[in-house]
Amino acid sequence: MKLPILTIVVPCYNEEEVFEETYKQLKEILRDLIDEKYVSNTSKLLFVNDGSKDSTWEKITQAYLQDDSVHGIKLARNFGHQKALLAGLEDAVTYSDCVISIDADLQDDVQVIKEFVIKYLEGYDVVYGVRDSRETDTAFKRSTALGFYRLMDKLGLPLVNNHADYRLLSKRALEALLQFKETHLFLRGIVPLVGFKSTKVYYDRKERLAGESKYPLKKMLSFAFDGITSFSIKPIRLITVLGFSASFISLLAAIYVLYQKFATDTVSGWASVMISIWFIGGLLLMSIGLIGEYIGKIYEEVKQRPRYIVEESLFHESKVDQYMKQKVFE
Template identity: 35%
Template sequence: MKSKYVTVVIPVYNERDNIIVLKDAIHQVFSQLNYQYYILFVDDGSSDGTSNILYTISCLDECVGFISLSRNFGHQAALKAGLDMASGDCVISMDGDMQHPPSLLPSLLEQWENGYDVVNTIRQDNSSNHSFKKTSSRLFYKVINSISDFEIKAGSADFRLMSRKVVDIICSLNENDPFFRGLVNWVGFSQTYVVYTAQERFSGSSKYSIKKMFQLAVRGITSFSVRPLYIAIYPGMLISILSLLYIPYALYSYLTGTAQPGWTSLIVTVAFFSGLQLMLLGIIGLYLGKVISESKSRPVYIIKESNLIKKTAVR
């Protein structure tokens, strides 16, 4: 008898050509496993007809359901929507472009059965990935680990398994701007890692532009560390010390009559200090903006429509 129940949460954005292929691949994997399962797609405001395909599939396949958001809220918000609605003894999250291989699902479930509450994955890039993306990814993890109070392993992604109790805790956190790679590490519990090789996209192109990758990096850094605020203090302290050292020289030049008015030095000094102040104010502004955003208590996402089959045997 299939007693344990698994929900697979898949946020998608303009992935109409990948949905059926991914659904069939997951069906094929679970047909060899002794689990009940449910595939929950979250359409993050797609404009290519993705929601229509999901509606049709969910009507024909009782193992598939979908949530459609009112607009594009972003991958992390769509993932939260899926986690909030997911039932089951454990929840697996993965992307909808086939780069997270469904063939890895048995390994994740095996580690869960061994007693781990969180089974993360570590991506090994294939040779076709652009060197810029590899370099920027390594730099992101190096920076965030250097200024955070915990470590996020390089190559981590939102392809993981979480037990029911971990999902419940994650969903109870009222984060207006969630960053799940950090949150999952922050909550603790017994965690392990499974290594996989990233596959090629089945269809389409990546939705993560340089701008979105930068936004994700800023979200991760400002969500889990206040060290940038401390870092912002150091340049001010250093410049204050240097300015104190400059006072004796200025007095000596004045008393000896060697001081000459200089337009260039004045402009350089003003430009330098102006740029520094703007940088420091920008860092402080990021944190202040997050405080204001949290204080508004707006929902992370808004559901436009859904087609879900509730399972009563679990949760």
């Protein structure tokens, strides 16, 4: 049986402090998989530099020069984690039988990569890496993350709870994923839409080895909101419900005011008027803002700008030649 060609895709942004250890650990895992005959000896590591401002690209280049299994892609600027990951996936699909994506910070347990490959060999097209617990998170991050998954479930979005972007995709699953052409990427929401046979591998998430998180609170909230508005129109429907509710409340208030006017001859209070104005005004502004968010997404989608631009690629041509020869004789 022909061994599958595996590519491990690693998006990197300002990872100079952790890159060498990341490369070392992933290289060891890849070597073990090759030695144990789980994957082909043409399997590789693909590092995607997402416009880093430090020496990350220089370190990727150094690894490439000393190791034939290392490939590198340098994006022209910082396009964001999801688009950097997509750049690696689109490159890897041309010469890989299966692809594993993992972040460079080593918080995801690299030791379960072997389990990913075993599940793939058992016939699974998608293998999700799922956190066994969130004990390493702060109480705030843990509660907000769980709240986000509950909200997404209420909105009918098929997310895998406690899964980020640590996963394995077979070639056909990856080809199906790349048919989704939206500009605003939320890959953990798109992958379940692909279908195919899937399973989960559980692991304990570690503390970041070095450097700082690339997802502060502001980015996390933006990412979550992007995921909600990219996959559901229920927030728009919620506005409609709020509008009808506000109208109903206003009708009750009108009945109350008329009763006060004709039955008790009292003048309506200033407080009730101001509360009504602020309530309706806030509801309108929120509604306009949410509708504007959807319109803005439509505006960016219809322009069809490239999702990323590659400035430089580091690629060992011998690997490609060897892969193409295998395909010819199959």
